Amino acid sequence: MLTKGDDYPIHQTPEPIAYAGSDRNFYDRYFFNGYSADGELYFAAALGVYPHLNIMDAAFGVRIGDVQYNIRASRHLNMERMDTQVGPIRIEVLEPLQRLRIVIDDNEHGIAADIVFEGRTPPIEEPRVTRRNGPRMVMDFTRLTQLGRYSGWVRAGGHDVQFGERQVQGVRDRSWGVRAIGMRDPQEAVPAQVPQFHWFWVPAQFEDRGILFLVNEDAEGVTWHTSTVVVHDDGRVEHGDGSIDVTYQAGTRWPTSGTITMSDGTRIDLKPGPKFFMTGIGYLDPEWAHGINKGPLAIGYDEIRTNEITEFKPPYIYAQSFAQATLTTPEGRTQRGFGSFESLSMGPHRGHGFTAFCDGATG
Template identity: 60%
Template sequence: MLTKADDFPIHQTPDPIAFSGTDRNFYDRYFFNGTTTDGEVFFGAAMGIYPHLNIIDAAFSVRIADRQFNLHASRHLHMERMDTHVGPIRVEVIEPLQRLRVLVDENEFGISADLTFRGRHFPLEEPRTVRRNGPRIVQDVTRLTQLGRWSGWIRQGDLTITMEEATTPGTRDRSWGVRHVGMRDPQPPATPLEFQAYWFWLPAQFDDRIVHFYINEDGEGKSWNVGMVMIRDDGSIQHIRDARISPEFVPGTRFPRSATVTARDDEGGVWRIEVETGRRFFLTGLGYMNPDWSHGLNKGPLAVGYDEIATDDIVQHEAPYQHSQAFAPVRLTFPDGHVQAGFGSLESIIMGRHVPSGFTTMFAVP
């Protein structure tokens, strides 16, 4: 089947662009977040395309003080992957790899927005991540990450919030490949791996550079996907080695209250990022682990929904709130002892065993 994308010179196989290999879990995704530097407003947007499910969905969410407002939308894709609008939500690429726009039209739920992201550096291509569950691929993903600044506005009810680049840092990523989407597989592989997740993601911005850190660990605490990259405003890139994170958890939960990231450069110098967390932003508002708006579900030809979260009331580490980001003031200590302050967002999801943290079962806390 030919679609609009076939008129662009972007083919990777002899197939039309509508066909993406044979794995039903193939996806192609936008993700955005931003925060005001006072921590009072935190917003996120996401859009996912699932060619083999013929579904596209999107969400826009904003936390204002202690309340999070979540708008969800889903529709049938009709195999047109260039049509990036879902109900009131759409994404526009203004300047590829540099400027993108997120728009939310006026709707019955009272959330609307017109926001433009401008990248601070050329996007970072993370190493391809491959993960198997026995014989089956469960993750085969390429991701680009870019930190930048936002301008525009968000409207919630009668309140309009103006975003200015000087006070609204943020991050976007684009990922594509294979990971679970849609309904659960009725027959997983025999003798499957234990279900377990330990993930931290920290993009942070400073006066003259950005730092991006991420890590996955297995239940024994062995890292299988980890990186830390520093990009200066002059365009120079430095990969920092042996990156590790030491979180301190809110008592009785798996939510990080603070964390320290350490790593070494090629000369042996030690870099350290100290992270404090503010109010949390729950990614269920963007569909992650959301039982009603999980990524790739078939909600019919077009569906739009809405919910709210009183964020300060979520004090237990329970479904569907295990996956969160938090406004994060940060301090970067250079090998020579020099310190820079900045802002970032700390994402985490911890489920199942993680021996170094004292987590022995799926949801137990020390």
């Protein structure tokens, strides 16, 4: 089947663009987040394409003060991957690798937005992620990540937030490849394994540079995927090594502080603030998980009183926090900035003493 994408020189296989290899779990996704310097505004957006499920879905969430407003939408893809709109939510590429637009059209739920992302840094290609569960490949994807700033406005819950001179910055990524989507496989690989995933992601910006740090660890606390990148305003891009020490809120796995130490001696101290719950844009959400067939078109809306979420249990175990950040160079110079502190920890982790699916820190 020929589609609009076939008129662009972007083919990766001998087949039309409508087909993406043969893995049922192939996906292609946009992700954005942004936050004001005072942490009072925090938003995130995602749009995913699942060619072999013939589904496209999208979501937008914004936390204003202590309330997070979420709108989610899903539709049948009809094999046309170039129409990046789902219900009232759409993503536009204004200038590839530099400027993108998020639009939430007016709708009955009173949440709308018109936001433009502009890259401060070039997009960074992260190391390819591959992960198996026994013989089965469960992750095999590539991601690009880019730090930038936002202009535009958001309306939700009766609030009308114009970015104007307000400093709103953040990060966006594009990932594509294979990971679990849609309904669970009725026949899991054997022997059965306890679900386990331990991850931190910290994109942050400072006066003359930005940092992109990520790490995945297994149940023994051994790192199996990591990346530390410093992107300077003068064009230098430095790839190095880094590690993170984290303290947790008692009874949870939500970080209360963190320190990233880089191989050159640079230190970044993180002070997380208000949380944004990723269930608002479909991650781990029982009703709006990515790739679920909701019919030809479905739209959903809800609100989360974030300060009322005190128990660490699904679907709230996956969160991002606005974070104040202090960078200290090996020479002792400091810069203050801010960014986001993303954490997802489930299952055992020997280093932190976790033994169950979502038991928390002892204090």
